[in-house]
Amino acid sequence: MSKKIKEEKVTQHKLIKLKRRKPNRSRVGDFFIYIFLLLMAVAMIFPLVYAINSALKPLDELFMFPPKIFAQNPTFDNFSDLFVTMSKSWVTFTRYIFNTVFITVVGTAGHLIIASMGAFVIAKYDFPGGKTFFNIVVTALMFTGYVTQIPNYLIINALGWIDTYWSIIIPAFALPMGFFLMKQFMEGLPMSLIEAAKIDGANEWKVFMGIVMPNVKPAWLTMIIYSVQGLWNNRASMYIYSEERKTLVYALQQVQSGGIARTGQAAAVSVIVMIVPVVIFIFSESQILETMASSGLKD
Amino acid sequence: MKEYLRKYFILRRHNFQVAVKKAKRSKMCYLFLAPYAIIFTMFYILPVITSIYFSFTYYNVLESPKFVGIDNYVNLILQDDIFIKGIKNTFMIAIITGPLGYLASFLFAWLINELPRWLRTIAIVVFYAPSIAGNLFVIFSVFFRGDAYGYVNAFLMNLGFIDTPVLWLINPVYMLPICMVVILWMSLGSGFLAFVAGLQGVDRSQFEAGYVDGIRNRWQELWWITLPNMKPMLMFGAVMTITQSFGVCDVTMQLCGYPSTDYAARTIVTHLYDYGFTRFEMGYASAIATLLFLMMILCNKAIQSLLRRVGT
Numbered sequence: 001m002s003k004k005i006k007e008e009k010v011t012q013h014k015l016i017k018l019k020r021r022k023p024n025r026s027r028v029g030d031f032f033i034y035i036f037l038l039l040m041a042v043a044m045i046f047p048l049v050y051a052i053n054s055a056l057k058p059l060d061e062l063f064m065f066p067p068k069i070f071a072q073n074p075t076f077d078n079f080s081d082l083f084v085t086m087s088k089s090w091v092t093f094t095r096y097i098f099n100t101v102f103i104t105v106v107g108t109a110g111h112l113i114i115a116s117m118g119a120f121v122i123a124k125y126d127f128p129g130g131k132t133f134f135n136i137v138v139t140a141l142m143f144t145g146y147v148t149q150i151p152n153y154l155i156i157n158a159l160g161w162i163d164t165y166w167s168i169i170i171p172a173f174a175l176p177m178g179f180f181l182m183k184q185f186m187e188g189l190p191m192s193l194i195e196a197a198k199i200d201g202a203n204e205w206k207v208f209m210g211i212v213m214p215n216v217k218p219a220w221l222t223m224i225i226y227s228v229q230g231l232w233n234n235r236a237s238m239y240i241y242s243e244e245r246k247t248l249v250y251a252l253q254q255v256q257s258g259g260i261a262r263t264g265q266a267a268a269v270s271v272i273v274m275i276v277p278v279v280i281f282i283f284s285e286s287q288i289l290e291t292m293a294s295s296g297l298k299d
Numbered sequence: 300m301k302e303y304l305r306k307y308f309i310l311r312r313h314n315f316q317v318a319v320k321k322a323k324r325s326k327m328c329y330l331f332l333a334p335y336a337i338i339f340t341m342f343y344i345l346p347v348i349t350s351i352y353f354s355f356t357y358y359n360v361l362e363s364p365k366f367v368g369i370d371n372y373v374n375l376i377l378q379d380d381i382f383i384k385g386i387k388n389t390f391m392i393a394i395i396t397g398p399l400g401y402l403a404s405f406l407f408a409w410l411i412n413e414l415p416r417w418l419r420t421i422a423i424v425v426f427y428a429p430s431i432a433g434n435l436f437v438i439f440s441v442f443f444r445g446d447a448y449g450y451v452n453a454f455l456m457n458l459g460f461i462d463t464p465v466l467w468l469i470n471p472v473y474m475l476p477i478c479m480v481v482i483l484w485m486s487l488g489s490g491f492l493a494f495v496a497g498l499q500g501v502d503r504s505q506f507e508a509g510y511v512d513g514i515r516n517r518w519q520e521l522w523w524i525t526l527p528n529m530k531p532m533l534m535f536g537a538v539m540t541i542t543q544s545f546g547v548c549d550v551t552m553q554l555c556g557y558p559s560t561d562y563a564a565r566t567i568v569t570h571l572y573d574y575g576f577t578r579f580e581m582g583y584a585s586a587i588a589t590l591l592f593l594m595m596i597l598c599n600k601a602i603q604s605l606l607r608r609v610g611t
Binding site: 025026029033036037040041043044045047048050051114115117118120121122125127128129130133136137138139140141142143144146147148150151152154155170171173174176177179180181184185187188204208218219221222225226229270274277278281282285286 | 318319321322325327328329331332334335336338339341342343344345346347349350353360407410411413414420422423424425426427428429431432435436438439441442484487489492493496497499500516517531532534535538539541542545546568571572575576581584585587588591592595596599
């Protein structure tokens with residue numbers, strides 16, 4: 001224990017030293033940049049603060065004129081009302097949560113493994129067809145999702161996946177964005193690292209799991225964020241008809257569209273829908289920053 | 300000529316044989332790529348090809364598609380005035396918000412990178428939150444409401460700049476600028492996050508080496524060391540920005556209404572949505588999608604060749 005503390009102190013010391021002689025940075029420049037960032041941050045966060053505050057406002061304050069930005073008597077009434085509404089729904093609330101969690105977890109896990117495997121060989125090996133395939137993926141990113149919905153529906157229908165979770169999960173495995181991101185990050189890995197592992201007797205799978213993936217941790221954490229965000233917000237209303245397989249966001253938005261009587265609950269819905277991706281984001285973001293020390297490997 | 304063709308084919312055959320040999324040696328690679336390639340082909344490439352085929356047909360979703368050649372494209376370019384307006388609006392939005400959003404993403408990612416750690420986490424969350432928040436941008440319709448209850452109107456009236464409320468989201472003059480503000484607010488998205496992660500991987504020793512070699516301020520350091528190291532992420536960010544800024548439709552549809560007054564906030568994708576899902580003319584909508592696709596590819600080509608010059 002004490003050794004750990006000592007080590008920490010040493011690294012802290014080193015950091016302080018590094019800071020003191022950080023080259024190429026002027027104090028005036030730093031000052032102006034901080035001010036600039038602060039101003040921008042306030043502008044960016046303002047609508048979010050407003051949304052959270054309107055979720056905390058009691059009904060009379062929501063319709064008050066002139067409107068106030070901050071809640072005068074913050075309550076959680078809107079949230080408890082929302083839970084009452086949801087628990088009275090035909091399908092139980094927990095079922096909606098299960099649906100969303102299942103789709104998000106399975107979809108993200110599969111996407112992570114399948115897309116990184118593909119990205120790894122494309123980035124690090126030269127084989128016929130590899131470059132072409134990558135170009136096709138990047139190009140396909142640019143086709144609008146709206147018109148492909150009908151062919152997509154026909155394909156999923158032919159597979160018999162309509163009204164199952166798979167209609168959402170399997171296409172999410174092959175999202176081009178995550179693949180593209182992983183490939184770009186893996187390009188920076190030195191080939192010598194892979195060759196060294198191979199000489200030591202590791203096969204491709206071991207190289208992939210033991211060498212490549214740990215070294216691109218920032219990339220796949222970012223990819224998880226994208227994937228979770230996309231699947232969490234997926235309303236799944238296109239391929240899934242049964243109410244008991246609908247997602248949480250879908251159910252919440254039904255409440256939200258309930259008109260003026262549900263203004264308070266609607267505000268609570270926007271906050272709940274937003275809060276989960278933000279929490280996941282904060283967790284993985286702190287992980288990204290954690291890995292910075294280990295990824296100093298370059299050719 | 301004949302001789303030349305013969306040689307050409309011999310060369311091609313030789314190249315093909317080399318490729319086959321290489322392919323045989325790299326079975327492992329195909330095995331790794333196979334799961335992704337199969338799913339991707341099925342759910343992304345096939346639908347795109349089908350849609351491009353639909354663009355040459357009359358297809359109203361209920362009856363099976365009838366082949367009509369390039370009629371859809373001819374109508375689209377020669378007769379559809381609203382589509383031309385949509386192109387104009389989309390280009391306005393893309394040209395202003397695209398580069399600005401891209402530069403802002405990089406600038407903020409870069410500035411944030413030097414903050415102390417806890418502050419950096421907070422800053423990343425604050426800047427990225429608008430993109431996570433789903434459709435929270437609807438809140439802007441409260442700010443820009445047309446009556447005196449709207450915050451912007453109330454604020455400007457209290458200060459005495461205007462004496463009657465302005466119909467921000469109904470008056471065609473203000474629609475596009477407001478949409479641009481909202482899009483810019485949300486523009487620190489996927490590109491920003493990739494930049495943040497990429498900046499973590501830049502080798503520290505290069506900065507010190509640069510200092511020894513005579514780099515004197517942070518801008519030189521940015522141009523000669525950081526940017527060349529970030530090239531893969533810059534490419535990623537560029538593609539993401541292109542797809543987002545040409546595909547604008549959610550923001551304009553939800554803020555300015557659908558259809559908007561005088562079609563002042565109509566974009567290409569709004570037009571596509573109109574034909575595809577209100578009038579059920581899927582063939583025509585596919586033609587719009589294909590044209591948009593071509594525009595994006597051209598734009599991507601141009602930007603990639605620009606990015607290749609970074610740091611030289």
